[in-house]
Amino acid sequence: MKRAIAYIRVSRARDNMITQDTQLEKIKQYCRLHEIKLVDVYSDLDYSGRSTDRPGFQKLFKDIKHGKLDADYLMVYKLDRFARSVTSFHKYMNALDSYGINFISITQQFDTSTPIGRLIRNILVDFAQFESEMIAERVKDNLTKNAADGNWNGGPLPFGYELDEKSNILIPKEDEAEIVRNFFDWYLEAGGSFNQIAQKVNKEGITTSNNNLWAPSRIGEIISHPLYCIADEKSINYFEKKEIKVFNKETANGKNGLMRYNRRTSDGTLNEEENWLISVGHHQGLIPSDKFIQAQYKRKRRSKRPPRAGTSTKGLLAYLLKCGKCGRAMTFYSSTKTLANNRKKTYRYYVCRGRNLGKSVCNGQRVNADKVDELVIKQIQNTDHEKFNNLLNKVRDDLKYSINNLENKRLILKRDLEQFEKEEKNLLDKFKKTKSDRLISLIEDEVEEIAEKKIKIENKLIEIENKLDENQSQIYSDEYLLNKIHEFNENFDEMTFEEKRSSLQSIINKITYDEGDIELDLFF
Template sequence: MNRINAIYARQSVDRADSISIESQIEFCKYELKGGSFREYKDRGYSGKNTTRPQLQQLLADIRRGEVEKVIVYKLDRISRSILDFSNMMELFQQYQVEFVSSTEKFDTSTPMGRAMLNICIVFAQLERETIQKRVCDAYYSRSQKGFHMGGKAPYGYRLEEIVMDGIHTKKLVEEPEEGEIVREIFRMYCQPETSYGDITRYYTEKGVLFYGKALIRPMLAQLLRNPAYVRADMDVYRFFRSQGTNIASDPGMFDGIHGCYLYQGRGADTDKLQNLRGHMLVVGPHEGLVSSEIWLGCRIKLLGNKTVVANRKAVNTWLAGKVKCGHCGYALMSVKTKSGKQYLRCTRRLNNKACPGCGKIYTEDVERHVYEEMVKKLREGQAPVGHRSLKEDPRVQKIYEEIEALEKEIGILVESLTGAGEILSSYIDQRVDQLDQLRRQKSEELVALSENQATPEQMERVVSNISLWDNIGFDEKRFTVDKMIIVLKILPGTVQIQWKF
């Protein structure tokens, strides 16, 4: 396949007096000395990030191996962020794409150009590490004072704006109905004979939703472990000390009224709700919902509960992530029995028996069937979508036409900003924002389509994998399934396969 030269040009909305896209392209054409090229134009976009449709299309074409050289008028046309620029240069190197800035004579095909590239990467790494440390320091400084550090409120609470130490933050405030359900959950689980399944089934049968969804075991496990709910007293303080938790608040703040925040500790790489060692506990400004006696009774019971973890993953089969229950659409998990046999279980049924499930279907039988169907599919000789250019897809053609029409209208509006009065300028800004949002949506549609396209190289790898199936590894098998199959739906006696081509 002959690779093409690409010219990328960008013009910001808020800089109508800057060099036009057409002028940028004319400058870049000199570098090609009459050679052919493909244009990528983003009109009305800032260079502060890479969320630009034509830039994303350029990067997608590079990943498909279609581009040999990228030419821009100036470095800041493709990116104003050294981090984004560094990431793009790494991509260019990976796919052996030359990069040229026509006015700055920055050319990665020359030794000086490559030296400049290496300098940019060094500074990008320095900037990354500096930002990371600054963010990390700010996070721990604020968290040690009991600030709410983002995210939605735990079930049973809502967030209200407050001022602490002169800084605006948020505080947890009880939602009465939800708060009573939380207290009921802790009272139920504190009973020795009560299990996760008892509680999830109870609330499913009552029709109670948690964040708009039926209560499932991982969600319940997370709720029961959250120290935000406990009225923290000295017993709670001693419990966390015994678990190796770093406690930022003075013992006197454990007054039996306020709840706690548990933050990820520096250097602690374990789940803070599963293993408390090395993480940080802070008394918050909110009131707890559950007495320390009940909360600790549940937490100690949880220490001996190894049956369910908060983030259960199905990794016992190379079909993981693709195989779904044909009744409810929930993921199927491959469960291993004591005899070593594995069978597929509906996670929704496992959580609260809200689905009839698929019966006892052995994982090995489904894997064998899917493998045979993949071989049959490849032998049919159907060319996958990725074997033709993405732009040959009629859906893609239509989106390109819509984007081009939007860009044309944005361009006209941008040009009319010069000399416009305040009222007209305000209208133009609003209209450009509307068009920009539409263009972003179309760009996202393009990305979604391209992600489902398999390149010829990838399909060759798939065919090779199929022919050597018994000798390849687990990850290679998952790669093959991912390139061929969208989803597998399992019903008793039936395996429905939705193919990518």
């Protein structure tokens, strides 16, 4: 006799919900009718189907993975009891396939052990998602309309603004707005970071709207929030290049700000940026678009770099300096000795970390820190700025050429994707009209082949989008780097030790030292 396990899910309480007992009884009736033995039942009560993060559901698949269940079928009362998302459905359906377990939705009368069942499941899950999305769409329509109109959607007031209750428009709260402007200025300084800004304002007694201390993450939320960005052609183009829909563009006047909507999904998780909705708002923006965009590119650059471990050391080049022999970091050390006249002298030096691994690994270079520091600073100060500018212009031209090629490739791939989607629709139309098992099997094979081609194209599109973003980021970062080198040279004598080190870390990726030769690898 065939064996089955049942999965039951009851939505968050509402009048027309399908009860746990009803679902289980229907599954038992199906088993009796088809002579299938029901061996186990898993359930989730008061859980939405929009997320697969349900305890009963996760335990079910954990037990399947660990071989605790001996079953031929997984049964549900209805498809949407199992999953509402096409992505989630196919993910877990593939998991069932890999363990040889077929899937039955008893009210929709299909069995994935048959070719027609496998094809129908793909069609039905599309309808399940469509129904779920329509419900969600009705919920968010009012909020979307507010966003499209540039209205404030409610919730906690953003730092820097207060609400005019009559017009429902955000108005700058000038004392806080000035702090927001400072946040962006400080962040774009050499070595500026969320941690550094939080420490600075907390030390100076500057608090949040609720009189709390600032956390670095809260600073990051402000720096990344489009609300503060002035709406103009540059900021609109920035978001549209990220394929974010922008409403109300015609009202951008270089003074008002932007509104962000749909940052979180219906289950509260953070949404992908391309699913955001941006609208030109009625409120006044605080940050020029150039400055806002530069801050976003800096955030992206810093997120890709490993954290610097050198914040507690006193070496100017700590965690920048690498050994030219083995590539390992050269660590800063200092020691103080008492001389014959009882005077104390401090010796400062950098030592390759490979020194302790033996000469077979590295000779373990050791060099006077003051000497290397001076050589590096002179190299930066003696930079041929005209030559550097020419080089940056060439790099920028090459990047723009690359961007143009990538955009053309993206256009071709999108056309190919649209063609495959048309072919897929035609095949499904054929399926609805045919009763031939042989033809159904052929259609299924063709649909699967098209699905594979679509996945390949979508992956290529993701790669192209990443490359486009990186190239655009590089154009901004090159300009930013040149400005920082100018600032470093002009203000060097007035900088504190920590400011010098932070500035060097924002300009230099790494420094390679090899027996007196020094090579700088700048961030461009």
